[in-house]
Amino acid sequence: MLARLSSRALGRRSLCGSLSSLPSRFDGAWLSSHAAASADGSLPLEGYKVLDMTRVLAGPYCTQILGDLGAEVIKIEHPVRGDDTRAWGPPYAKYKPDSDQQGPGESAYFLGVNRNKKSLGLSFQDPAGVEILHKLAATCDILVENYIPGALKKYGMDYDTIHKINPGLIYASITGYGQTGPYSQRAGYDVMVEAEFGLMHITGNRDGPPVKVGVAVTDLTTGLYTSNSIMAALLARAKTGRGQHIDAALSDCQTATLANIASSCLISGEKDTGRWGTAHPSIVPYKSFETKDGDILFGGGNDRLFGILCDGLGRPEWKDDPKFKINAQRVAHRNELEAKIEDITKTKTTQEWLETFEGKGLPYAAVNDVLATLTHEHTKARNMVVEVEHEQCGPLKLVNSPVKYSETKPRIRSPPPTLGQHTDEILKEHLGFSDKQIQNLREKGVVR
Structure with a gap:
């Protein structure tokens, strides 16, 4: 899902008048310092700072990728509620008996997309909180936000205003429907975009209703597109010296990832062929089949592979059957052939079929x-699950960063933070606040 903080959460008035006193982040020497930061084989984005004003999934997934690659990510959270997903449970990773935290624990949802970040608990309802945001934006390289278009303008946090303060800033906006267009003011949730922009229509069983994908895939692809675009914008800045505004919409990313299905409709001028479950509209057999204890998927993508399948199923005669010999005929006799295959696959367990086709060259799973x-x-062999030590919960298992690098290796440097865990650190180290200033802000409820 893609959620947005309400405009009320930003505060009751703009502090634009104070922005002129903030320093510009960009100057010529600054580029070389970033280049040097990763010249020694350290993480690619080491030395870059991200102001993360997002919550839920698309935005946090984007900024987690940046964090995995070495960026310092400052996550802005409501000082009482925090990111919405902190309450999305169970399951929760329970706090240790000696933890100073209260409640059921840290939600699994939040833990899944917020590693390698620092949490600043900050109230947007107080002008002092907005002033802190302005100062942080002046010192950051990247800002990622997921507010309704236009909501930040009256608080001096829109791109045009921030660009004047920090011309080198890459400012990425993630929304449901983009900064322009007739739907731009709509709230954008993953499942709604899946529905309206084609994905649900082509997802589900052949004769069944449309269904959403099992994970919020549109949020995730938008997060991926945005992180990729941010890094491209950093490369562009190295050439031009200028930052820019990135407008990333779930609707656009969803449309783009319709890929070959969209291309087929554009070229033919006809509607798509609907839902196919695990099957393929143009290849047979290419679907999952029931076994004695589960399911197995076979991919007979060409006539040779179909022959391997026939041999493994104990039906070599199918290779010369006129109804099944070539793919076009198999497509024409889809129902008959798929039924025959499933009659056989039901006789053995999934593991037995895996062993039957091991090493034969047939795609199967x-x-x-x-x-x-x-x-x-x-x-396990690809190290895709790793264990980290969480200060309040103890050992946690998390899904690792998926891409392997030969030199600069993304890694989990810090576990997902507790709410406001790094407030003092950020205010002191990045903004030069004293203990007394922080305590005053905390007493007023501005920070956690």
């Missing part, structure tokens, strides 16, 4: 649940 995926031998 068990249909695993998520826990089986996380404990899969290949998942």
Whole structure:
């Protein structure tokens, strides 16, 4: 889902008048300092600072990628509630008996997309909180936000205003429908965008209703597109010396990822062919089949692979059957062939079929649940699940960064933070606040 903080959360008035006193972040020497920061083989984005004004999934997923690559990510959270997903449980990682935190623990949802970040608990309802945001924006390289278009303007946090303060800032806006267009003021949630922009229509069983994908895939692809765009904008800044505004919309990213299905409709001028479940509209057999204890998926992508499948199923005669010999005929006789295959696959367990086709060259796979995926031998071999030590919860297992680098290696440097865990550190180290100033802000409820 993509959620946005309300405009009321930003405060009751703009502090634009105080912005002129803030220093510009950009100057010529600054570029070389960042280049030097990663010249020794350290993480690619080490030395870059991100002001993360997002919550829930698309934005946090984007900024987590930046954090994995070495950026310092300052996550702005409501000082009482924090990110919405902190309350999205169970399950929770329970606090240790000696923890100073209260409640059921840290939610699994929040833990999944907020590693390598620092949490600043900050009230947007107080002008002093907005002033802190202005000062942080003046010192950051990247700002990522997911507010309704236009909501930040009257608080002096819109791109035009921040660009004057910090011309080198990369300012990324993640919204449901973008900064322009007839839907730009709509709230943008993943499932709504899946529905309106084609994905749900092509997802689900052939004769069943449209369904959403099992994870919020539109949020995730938008987060990926945005992180990629931010890094491209950093490269552009190295050439031009200027930052820019990135307008990332779930609706646009969803449309882009319709990929070959969209291309087919554009070229043919016809509607898509609807839902196919695990099957393929142009290849047979290419779907999951029931086994004695689960499901297995076969990919007979060409006639040679179909022959391997026939041999493995004990039906070599199908290779010369006129109804099945070539793919076009198999497509024409889809229902008959798929039924025959499933009659056979039901006679053995999934593991028995995996062993039958091991090393034969046929694409095949068990249909695993998520826990089986996380404990899969290949998942372990690729180091995709790692254990980190959380100060309040103890050892936690998290999904690792997926891409392997030969030199600069993304890693989990810090576990997901507790709410306001780094407030003092950020205010002191980045803004030069004294203990007394921080205590005064805390007593007023401005910070946590």
